[in-house]
Amino acid sequence: xxxxxxxxxxxxxxxxxxxxxxxxxxxxxxxxxxxxxxxxxxxxxxxxxxxxxxxxxxxxxxxxxxxxxxxxxxxxxxxxxxxxxxxxxxxxxxxxxxxxxxxxxxxxxxxxxxxxxxxxxxxxxxxxxxxxxxxxxxxxxxxxxxxxxxxxxxxxxxxxx
Numbered sequence: 001x002x003x004x005x006x007x008x009x010x011x012x013x014x015x016x017x018x019x020x021x022x023x024x025x026x027x028x029x030x031x032x033x034x035x036x037x038x039x040x041x042x043x044x045x046x047x048x049x050x051x052x053x054x055x056x057x058x059x060x061x062x063x064x065x066x067x068x069x070x071x072x073x074x075x076x077x078x079x080x081x082x083x084x085x086x087x088x089x090x091x092x093x094x095x096x097x098x099x100x101x102x103x104x105x106x107x108x109x110x111x112x113x114x115x116x117x118x119x120x121x122x123x124x125x126x127x128x129x130x131x132x133x134x135x136x137x138x139x140x141x142x143x144x145x146x147x148x149x150x151x152x153x154x155x156x157x158x159x160x161x
Contacts, residue, residue, distance in 0.1 A: 008159050011155040011156075011158060011159060012155075012156075012159075014061055014152075014155060015151075015152040015153075015155040015156055016152075017057075017061070018067070018148045018149075018151050018152040018155075019148070019149065019152045021067060021068070021070075021071050021148055022144075022145040022146075022148030022149045022152070023145070024071045024075065025070070025071050025074065025141050025144055025145045025148070026141070026142065026145035028071075028074060028075060028141070029138050029141040029142055029145070030138060046076070047077075050069070050072055050076075051091075051095070053068070054068045054069050054072070054091075054095075055095055055098065055099070058092075058095070058096070058099055059098070059099035059102060059103070062099070062103070064092045064096060065088070065091070065092045065095060065096065066088035066089060066091075066092045067148070069084075069087075069088040069091060069092070070084050070085070070088050070144070073087060073088065074141075080137055081137035081138075081140045081141050082132065082133065082137060082140070085129070085132055085140070086129070089125070089129075
């Protein structure tokens with residue numbers, strides 16, 4: 001990825017992406033979800049297309065994919081914030097190996113960094129899931145939007161400071 005886009009530009013694009021997703025989640029925090037109406041075949045095609053899009057974005061940015069999948073499931077599939085959190089975690093667990101294998105093939109994978117991060121993520125994931133159950137869906141959405149804004153700000157400040 002660095003070969004295609006300089007670090008500064010990558011961080012700018014990713015920061016804008018995070019802000020757009022954060023705004024989407026924040027604006028829709030109280031909205032009733034509109035479930036896609038159509039045939040089961042149309043819904044299946046929409047879900048597969050969403051998976052292709054999420055897989056591309058996840059590998060492009062080197063993210064888990066849930067950050068893209070969450071607002072899509074909230075806005076287009078009519079899922080609750082709690083169901084979205086669990087579903088996206090499951091989907092990311094199953095789809096992330098494709099991105100890992102591709103990046104490893106190009107020599108971008110650092111197993112010595114990944115192993116302790118994965119162990120910490122495993123522990124943090126179980127604690128986070130328990131805490132999320134105690135939050136109202138509206139508060140969970142607001143917290144997610146704030147975290148996205150903070151991450152985007154950190155990307156910008158990295159190049160300013």
